[in-house]
Each structure stands twice: as C-alpha cells, then as structure tokens.
Amino acid sequence: MHDAAPDLRCRLGGLTLPNPVLAASGTAGYGTERLPGIDVNQLGALVTKGISLEPRPGNPPPRIVETACGMLNAIGLQNIGLKVFLGEHLPLLRESGLRVIVNVFGETEEQYARLASCLGNEQGILGLELNVSCPNVKKGGVAFGRDPETLHHLVKRVRAETSMPLWVKLTPDGVEPLEAAQASWEAGCDALTVANTYLGMAVDVEKRRPRLSIGTGGLSGPAIRPLTLYRVWKVAAAAPVPVIACGGVSSGRDALEYLIAGAKAVQVGSGAFGNPRLYQEVLISLRDYMIRHKMATLEQLSGSLEGMP
C-alpha cells in the first residue's frame, strides 16, 4: 500500500528533479519574471526562453493568432542574448535556487558550440536544451532538426563543448521521429524533448492575407497533443535516453497520457497562459493518480502503457 505521498522524483539522464512537471521554453520567460499564482520553485525545472549569442529583436507583429484548441506563434526567438542573460539573470537565478535548464539557439553550428562552452561551466544551470526545432526563424532552428545527419553533427559538436546534461528539442515537422531522435542520442545527448510546435498558418479571409506577420507560425495547444503523443510513444519505445514530452498539456490527465506512453517528464507550455495554476494542478493530479493506482515511484508510471497491438 502506498497511501502516503508517492515519490515523484524524476531521473533524466544524470539529473534528478523533485518532480516531472517542467515549464516549457518560451512560455515562462527566463525564470526571473514574476509568474502569477505560482511558486516556480515547485516546478521540477524551468526551461528558459531560447537564448542566442546576440540579442534578437524577433518578428514584427502580429505574432500570435488563436486557432481551434490552440495558438499559432511567430515570435521569432526574440531574446536578450547571452551576455545579458549571464550578467543580469543568472545571478538572480542562482539566488532563487530555481532549477533551470537553458534553451539555446544558434544560426550556425559554431554559435551553438559557443553557447554551450559559455554556459556549460556556469553554476546555477542544471542543463542545456538545444533548440533545433523553431519554425519561425529564417536561419538555423528547424533547419538543423529536419536533417538527421546535420543534427548528429551538431549534437556531437556541442557535446564536445560541455559535460553539462544536454537535451535536444526535436521538431515534429518534416522528419521521421526516430531518425532525428536516433541521430541525437548517438551523438551523445542525455535526453530528448519531443516535440516543438507544428508549422501552420491562418488566413484573414476579409483581407485575404496571412494573419501572422511572417505568414506561418508554430502551432501549440491541445490541438497538437495526439500528434505529439504518438511521437513520444514511438521515440520512448526505442530511445536509450529519457524522453520529455512537450505538446498541448492542459491538464493532469494530459500529462498522465504522456507518462504512461513512455515519457519521463512533461513540459507545460501555452496551456499555462489560460491557467497559471496548471503546473500545480498537473502535479496534484499525478500524485493523486499514483496514490489511487498504488504506485510508489514515477518509474512505475512511466511507460506503463498496455494493450498496444
């Protein structure tokens, strides 16, 4: 019997987090902003907004459009750049004790490598997440994630720069899930984030113009969850490294689906925009479910899917 609090500790490669509920990159800032109604220290970890070597202004507005059960974004990786992050944000993060994974983005392999070497020895950062899947920039981003050979080379290069835990955030667009995943784990990553947003678009029928400034954007929200669930299951069944699910989590039940399908942790993203208490609600749901199903540890829950033909 395990009526007492189950052990929610989450093991991701070399990392052990107190629970498997993470804030997804781009939806929770740099970890230093005030998020309403939430003690960010309750998160298993927070993945920062993507950082590049130099500051990026991002795309012109309009940058977001609501769609059925989701949203399209074309933010364009607007960020403060490495220097400001290191100088102004990291000291605050160290003081806060928040568990932080830094999401990094480059336009070239060299830029990724430099980010990894600069951040890879810093105290106060638990790991790096390589963004090779942003659909909203002209250079880099998804171009790295769609070609397994390029991806393999990139991950290997970054791996050589740091011994810090390294996650790769895969794209769901234009590549077989296992091909990109395998290219990443064979190059030495410690975990895979499956997946990022899906390329999509919306049209203003009165103006007969795209509703996003750059024409297309990344789709997130509940609309993509079944698609990503399939990819999580597929990759988790084969990968020798942990899979972190990311895509359309809006409830504890959504997170449970991912964990049962094989994920070791879940990232909560745009779902928290409409419900700032979502992180805590997911955590409470997980705990209740494990008590109800007499599961003592997260390992008993993760990958417990039965009946798949």
Place this chain on the structure above:
Amino acid sequence: MRVCRAKIDLLQEVQPGAFLLGLAAPGISHEARPGQFYMLKIGEEADPFLPRPFSWLRRGPQASCNGDRVEILFQVVGKGTARLARMPLGEELQVLGPLGRGWEFDTGGFPLLLGGGIGAASLISLLEELPPKLRLDSWALVGARSGNQLWCGEEMSRMGAKVMLASQDGLKGFHGTVLELLKHEQDSLLRAGTEVFACGPWEMLRQVALWASSKGLPCQISVETPMACGVGVCLGCAVRLSGSRGYVRACQEGPVFRAEEIEWD
C-alpha cells in the same frame, strides 16, 4: 496582480453587441489603476484556448463582495466574446490582473480624451480616477461607426465630462469619425496645458499621435494587441518602438504608451 475566480454579477447589453460585465471577487479591484487590464479565461474548455485581455472601466459599487468588483465593457467579435455574452449571472471566470501600465496623469494639465469604438471604455477608468474638478474640466470626444454605439460617450457625459459625440452613420452627434470631429473642433478644444489620452483602433491612434505631435501636445495612447500570457513571458503582444529600438510588450511596458515611443509607420 492576482489570479482569482470572480463571479459574474452583471451582464447587460448596453449597445448593440456590446456588454457591460461585472466581476466580483475579494481583492480584484484593490490594485487596479486606470488603463490597466485583466485577462479573462472564458470557460474551462480548450476552445477558446487563450484568455482575453479587457480594460476595466470602473470598480464597485454593487453590494456584492463588499463592492470589491470591477466592470468591463466588451464587444462580441468572435466565439470567445460570443460565449461570454451568453454566460449566466453567478458563473465564475478565472481572472488574472490587474495587469500592465496604465494612464499617467498629473493635475497640471487639461485632459482631452479621444475614444474610438469600444476602446473608449479604457478612458472611463481614467475619468473616474481624475480629481472631481479636473473631471468636470475634461473634454471627451467619442466616436463610433453608428450613433447607437456611443454608450461610452454618454457614460462620460453622465460622469461630468464635457462630451462631443461622432458617428460615421450620422445618427448621433457629429457626422464623421472622432478624428474628423477633433480637427473640426480643435480651435475651441485646445487650451494651454491640454494633454491627450487616446484609445481606439490602430489607425485612429496613429492619426491622433501625428496630430498631437503637430500641435506639440503630450499624448498617451492605449494599444490593443493580441495577447496570450498577459504577464510578459510569451512576447506575443509586441509593439515596435520608434527609432529602430526594437519591440516592447503591450502587456508589460503598455498597453498605455507615450505616443512618441511608438513606431507608427
């Protein structure tokens, strides 16, 4: 800023397709400053997915929740607002706010309020918070497509401001836009110390900003942009700054800006 569940204690259609919504919850109105906004999640389901930003126009005074309430004016424009308009009294909504940077005013100037369409609601909170003498000394020009869409202007008149109305269909007030009314009446409106506060569609704000600049008048504008988080982390509500200075967030650095801060072209 707080997250709370607020009870709908008023939902009244005050002009065709526009509703006055009363939300009561402990603490909801305490920190509210004129020009700030609230994010409302409409229903528990995934569709509509995102919360919606709405300016508040006044707090109190109903007895419910000890008067701790705010009122919001919204226009039915899509499925989210259509659904909000059908909600029963007593239903609870998740509310986040008050958010953003609101209107700034000192008592040294004479306010000239310019409101276009439903955007004029944000100016009501400003008017309400002005010292009584200044409120009576304020000019408010309010325009809408139709003469039956001028509830905000009538409300400002009831609050004591000197109001001029404009309707594009000519049903009520000046026949034309609020900008045309402004230019028509500018000689009688302008005084030493006039300060402009404007809220409405982007093109109207752009024209107001140009006009105020040509007259050398201080001018604040409140922008409407699509928003997702409302708290500065998603960067979806970007507004371009003048002079190639990049973007700021309407939800954090705005929604009220000094007109000269914004890139209008």
